[in-house]
Structures are given as C-alpha cells and as structure tokens.
Amino acid sequence: MREVRVFAPATVANVAVGFDILGFAINRPGDEIVARLNPAFSGVRITAITGTGDKVLPLDTEKNTAGVSAQRLLHHLGQPETGVELEIHKKMPFGSGLGSSAASAAGAAVAVNELLGAPLTREALLYFTVLGEEVADGSFHADNVAPCLVGGITLIRSNDSLDVHHLPVPNGLHVAVVHPEIEILTRDARAVLSDQVPLSVAIRQTGSLASFITALYTNDISLLGRSLHDHMIEPQRKQLITGFDDVKAAALQRGALGCSISGAGPSIFALCDSGYLAQAVGQGMQAAFQQHGVESQLYVSPINQRGVEILSVTD
Template sequence: MSVSVFAAATVANVACGFDALGFAIHEPGDEVIVRKSAQSGLRIVAITGDEGRLPLSVTKNTAGVSAQALLDETGYTGGIEMEIHKKMPLGSGLGSSSASSVAAVVAVNELIGSPFTRAELLRFATEGERAACGVPHADNVGPSLLGGFVLIRSYNPLEVVQLPVPDELWCSVIHPHVEILTEDARNVLRRRIRLEDAVVQWSNLGGLIAGLYQGDYQLIGRSLSDIIFEPTRSLLIPGFDMMKQAAMQAGALGCSISGSGPSVFALCRGEEIARAAADAMQHALTKAGLGSETYVSAINRQGPVIRNL
C-alpha cells in the first residue's frame, strides 16, 4: 500500500502576528508519497520540482527529519520509502518546507496505522522547521497541518489555538519571481522596539483576532497593520509598495508580506474582490518589470488531503 498526502501552502505572520499567526490556503502545496519497503529504515528515494536543490538525506531534508522524529517515538523499525513532489516555489514565503514536513508526518502516520492524532503530529512537523532554520516555528506547520487560522499561543510548551474564519474571508497571494532567504529576512529585523510601537502592534493583533471571532471584516482590515517588521522587510521585495497600493485600491481589507517574503498576501471579503486584488497586484508588478504567479483562495479549513493508493 502507498499513501499520498497533499499539504497546502500557508501565510505566516499575517501582518501584526509575527511568529504567532498563520493560515492555510488551498494552493499551491506539496505532495509526499510513502510506501513500505523490504529495506529497513526511512529512505527518500525521489524529489521532484526542486531543480535538484534539496537533499535526499533523511537527516538533512525537512520532511525526512520530521518523519524520522515520528518513527523514533513509535519505535517503528520497518522500511519506508518516501517521494517528495514540490509543487510550490522554494523560498517563496509560503511555507514550502513546512508543507513537505506536514505531508510527510501525515503520510507516515497513516501508513503505520495512525498512532497519533492530527494535533499530536504538530511537534514532529516542527522538527523539520528546526532543521531548516534552527528554530521549531509553528506558524506555517500549524495551519498547514490543522487547517484554517491558527494562533501560536506558546512555544514552551507548544500550544496552538484554532481561530474561527468568517465565511466570506478570501486571500489573494502574489509570488514575485525573486527569492528571499529566511535568514536574510531575519537579519534585517529590528532588535529593539519602542514601547509605543509594541502597544500598537499587540493592539492590532488583538483586533485581528477579535475581528475573526466577530466576523467583523472592517475590524479585520483595520487591524492588518505591521508597523514593526514590514517597513524593513518590504525593502527586500521589489515593487512592494505598488502591490500593496494596488490591492487596497481594488478593495482588499489589508495587505502585507507572507512569511519572510517575497510573496505578498491580501485578505479580502469575497472571491470577486480577491480576484480583482490579485490581478491588480500582478499588473503593478508587471509594470515594474517582474514576473509572478498569483493564487486566489478561500481560507483552507480542511488541512492535508490523504489518498490511499
């Protein structure tokens, strides 16, 4: 038997929610296929869509690290082969490594009889993030694994809160054809924050969460403001100001950087406005001489999709 799992892209930080908020969209995403093997141990036998950039070594690949962490805890000693099919751009700010890690742990868990619940898989998926950037961030793997909008309330111990999603909330994402390394995006962050800026930022975070609970789209829009990190990170993204202005003029509730960039997201009320915002952002970027892809999606509440092959 083989198990195929598709795990979707995510938008992390969500403006005012640095390292604490994230949500899932329906596309793009990554697929992982696992099957039992006569040869003992976990092996990654194929990776596609990565232009040869990702390692086959289980100890160096985020999906392999996450899956091995799960197997180590169960004591499973059988053989498993893994294929990773990258269907989203690397270094996009859309949680590419997280999607692979999530797909891997869900697939392996299913293959060996589902010893863990979906929520229990989160700690294994974060090990892939630790391997990728040194810190087990959960603002991408959390929503990719659980679906919907999530708040990372605590990392020690890890506690994730699933938030409500208003029915008409849609997202537009544009991925410019440039790559920003997470390490570079972290290096430009401010190390000292003025108290008055911190108050504004956490007030916006509270307002955004309240807007989600109340289904108050205008409150969501007013709260989608990052006055601490966006001003410096946006300097790494060509055409950012033009894209943001275009999205807002098209009727978006708010617009900011997805993860560490270069992708940019806009939250909108309804599919029509979301598509208009995506078109407007792409038109602005084209005028700046850059290519891009756009994705328009309702918030993905489903999480990973499992198929037994």
C-alpha cells in the same frame, strides 16, 4: 506495498499582525508527498524529489525536513525498524514565504502516520513536524506547520510548549497571494530586522493584533480591515521586495481588507471579503509588480480548512 499519497498546502505566516505566532493555510499551491512501506530496509529513505527546478533539496533523510519529520515519528511510535520510502513532489516555489519546508514536513508526518494505521491525531503530529521544519531554518516554530497540518487560521501562544489554537474564519474570507520572481534568503529576511522594537510600535502592533483576533471571533470584516496593519516587521522587510509599496497600494485600492508580506517574503498576501474580489485584487497586484519588471504567480483561495489531505491509500 501499502502506499499513502497526501497533499500538504502552502501557508501564510505572520499575517501582518502576528509575527511568529499566526498563520493560515490556502488551497493551492502545495506539495505532494508519497510514503510507501518497504521491508527491504529500515528507517526512512527519500527515494525521489521532483519539482525543484534548478534548485536542490537534500536526499539525506537527516537533512531533509520531510525525512526528519517522518523519522522522528517512526521512532516515537517505536517502529524505527520499519522501512519507509518517501517521495517529495514539490508543487510550490520554495524560498517564497509560502511555507514550502513546512508543507513537506507536515505532509510527510501525515503520510507516515496514515501508512501505519493513523495511530496519532493531527494535533499529536505537530511536534514531529516542527522538528522537521527546524532542519530547514534552525528554529523551533509552528506558525507554518500548524496551519498546514490542521488547516484554518492558527495561533501559537508559545512555540516552546506548542500551545496552538484554532481561530474562527469570517464568512467569505479569501486571500490573494502573489509570488514574485524575486529571491530572498531567509537569513537576509532575518538580518534586516532590528532586535529592538520601539515601545510605541509594540503598543500599536498589540492593538492591531488584539482587534484582529476580536474581528475573527465576531465575524467583523470591517474591524478585520482596520486591524490588518503591520507596524513592526513590514516597514523593515519591505525594502527586500521590489515594488512592495505599489503592489500593496494596488491591493488596497481594489478593496482588499489588508495586504502584507507572507512569512519572510517575497510573497505578498491580501485578505478580501470575497473570492471575486480576491481575484481582481490579485490581478492588480500582479500588474503592479509588472510595472517594476517583476513577473509573478497568483494564487486565489479561501482559507483552507482541511490542512494536509490524504489523496489515496493503496494496500
């Protein structure tokens, strides 16, 4: 039967200056999702989940981000009776702040869309992907799924209306992402955040954000570096990440443009103006974690401009 295999990349959300509104995709790690037509049943069934280590993801379609994303898409396309098998091959850590649930949701939507002859554009798949992501954390937000689907750096003006925009990527921009073996529950990452922001902090944060966007459009790497400061969220969340200050200091000392928490953490990203530098910066960050007795994985990547990739289609 017809089968589609896709790769859905990890993503870095928030990006220091854009809490809940900015995200970008990286080349590796990511998930592989396989969608296969199966006339023996109707609707979406998850037939395999691999790579979860000692953790468990739900096989129940309605509780799984990939399942919900695929199921809602089938309904929208008027094909709820079509039988689709989904295999989810996790090839990235989850609960890591790297958009694992978003990758599964986006990969499933693209795979099922392709399985049915690609009736929808990537942009049109966003809504179903966000519905899938919502199952994982209970909130309707596109800051991971949007860059995962379409690649690049994306801005979400409004999650309510999914008003999403593609931002330009400065030449040479690379990222070092370090995932420490620390567990942060999303609910803890939210719980440490005050529901109020001092006005003076909001003003500094908006100045950083506006100049970050300006730097992207003007390819101004120096301004990008001056802009990459999270005055609002990082000071509250960094306490959850052992060694954060030292890891960040190591990144900046080696020449990173900026360094902050990826998504809700514990992964930490550092933007750099070349791949060579990102490699050196990442190794410095790992060494700093090690000083605190924390093992980590390093991923070095340019900004991924492709989003979900179709690896194979077999009829």
